[in-house]
Amino acid sequence: MKLAFSLFGLFLAVQAGAASLPAGLRLIETSPALAKAVALRFPGEVRVLTENVILVPAALVPEISQVSHETTGHCGGFMDITDETGHKTSVRVTEALPSLGSKQPWIAELIDDVRAPNVRDFVGAYSGNFKTRLASSPEGASAPEWLRNAWENMARKAGRDDIKVETVPGPDGYAQKSVRITIPGADPELPVVVLGGHLDSINRRGSKVAPGADDDASGIAALTETFRVLLSSQARPKRTIEIFGYAAEELGLLGSRVIAQHYQATGRKVRAVLQLDMVAYPSEAHAVTFITDNVDRELTQWTEQLYGLYVGGDVKEDRCGYGCSDHASWTRYGYPSVMPFESPMGEMNHRIHTERDTWDELLDADHAAKFVKLAVAFAAQLSGE
Ligand SMILES: [Zn+2]
Numbered sequence: 001m002k003l004a005f006s007l008f009g010l011f012l013a014v015q016a017g018a019a020s021l022p023a024g025l026r027l028i029e030t031s032p033a034l035a036k037a038v039a040l041r042f043p044g045e046v047r048v049l050t051e052n053v054i055l056v057p058a059a060l061v062p063e064i065s066q067v068s069h070e071t072t073g074h075c076g077g078f079m080d081i082t083d084e085t086g087h088k089t090s091v092r093v094t095e096a097l098p099s100l101g102s103k104q105p106w107i108a109e110l111i112d113d114v115r116a117p118n119v120r121d122f123v124g125a126y127s128g129n130f131k132t133r134l135a136s137s138p139e140g141a142s143a144p145e146w147l148r149n150a151w152e153n154m155a156r157k158a159g160r161d162d163i164k165v166e167t168v169p170g171p172d173g174y175a176q177k178s179v180r181i182t183i184p185g186a187d188p189e190l191p192v193v194v195l196g197g198h199l200d201s202i203n204r205r206g207s208k209v210a211p212g213a214d215d216d217a218s219g220i221a222a223l224t225e226t227f228r229v230l231l232s233s234q235a236r237p238k239r240t241i242e243i244f245g246y247a248a249e250e251l252g253l254l255g256s257r258v259i260a261q262h263y264q265a266t267g268r269k270v271r272a273v274l275q276l277d278m279v280a281y282p283s284e285a286h287a288v289t290f291i292t293d294n295v296d297r298e299l300t301q302w303t304e305q306l307y308g309l310y311v312g313g314d315v316k317e318d319r320c321g322y323g324c325s326d327h328a329s330w331t332r333y334g335y336p337s338v339m340p341f342e343s344p345m346g347e348m349n350h351r352i353h354t355e356r357d358t359w360d361e362l363l364d365a366d367h368a369a370k371f372v373k374l375a376v377a378f379a380a381q382l383s384g385e
Helices: 002-015 032-041 058-072 105-112 116-128 138-157 213-232 254-265 297-310 327-332 365-384
Strands: 025-030 047-050 053-057 078-080 164-168 178-183 192-198 241-246 270-275 288-291 315-318
Touching: 025 032, 025 058, 032 047, 032 053, 032 058, 053 058, 058 078, 078 327, 105 213, 105 297, 105 365, 116 138, 116 213, 116 365, 138 164, 138 178, 138 213, 138 241, 178 254, 192 213, 192 254, 192 365, 213 241, 213 365, 241 254, 254 327, 270 327, 270 365, 288 297, 288 365, 297 315, 297 365
Parallel strands: 192 241, 192 270, 288 315
Antiparallel strands: 025 053, 025 078, 047 053, 164 178, 178 241
């Protein structure tokens, strides 16, 4: 009891930025159910501080996703909040979302340019180039450089010297960085539009082979095709568009949180954030499924409407559980985010986080292309007015 109490005091001090944890321990926030399950799995090693915050030896962090798979059937579902400071100060942008009347011809034209096979080809190239993209591995450290080069070459080929492609700091203690594309808007004072997916991968059984084709090379490939289409339009957006490949999502949404935290601390205004994490496995439903927790409700409804207008087809909604992907980092720091997902959670791709997450007949480029079309419409509509 005393131990728990003093650890709780330490937790509050860490949260307030007044103390740091002993080396080798990580502070993990998750759902009460997963916190309990992890504590039961590793008795004596895991301390439960509050019903949804646990203190875990760093070496056990990758095990949390395994426990999550087994107990909740969900992916991810936790945030590493060890190095977090100052969250939950709302910086919500109050700008109204544009009303969606009828299709704008210039956006419809951009969408016509989306090519589904490009998504499959990019997944093959990216996931095939690394045995794993685990944030703590040497290969994981080189994945961002590969991605930065690929995106930079696209910008240069299109003759767009105004577009910046760069690596940005990842989480402390990991060599893996995040990657950011900046397509500058005509008015740099306006809030920016953010699209993103995570560039890392993981094998939950500890194997060094983690192709992560669906999770999340598919999201990165969808963003790449979105970028190509936006490049092909010579129109300059009114607002800046940023496209991210986030580091270390699989270790607790680490890379995206460093970014959201930095944006909040420096007063950066963000109009809306779209997260693409797993977009190629259609399941039986073949429906784009909008996640309803850790997102902005109004932005989600608006994006569903946008999808109906420009893409069309079945749409579902589902809860993900706690903090399933990088959208939760943005939400945590007060920015409005939305996450369309490849399937209802109950039908999700069960080969993720294994050696078998490769591109084969279970993955579908046409399904992934729906997300590219949505991302193109999202970026164009929100940056253009
Ligand atoms: Zn993922």
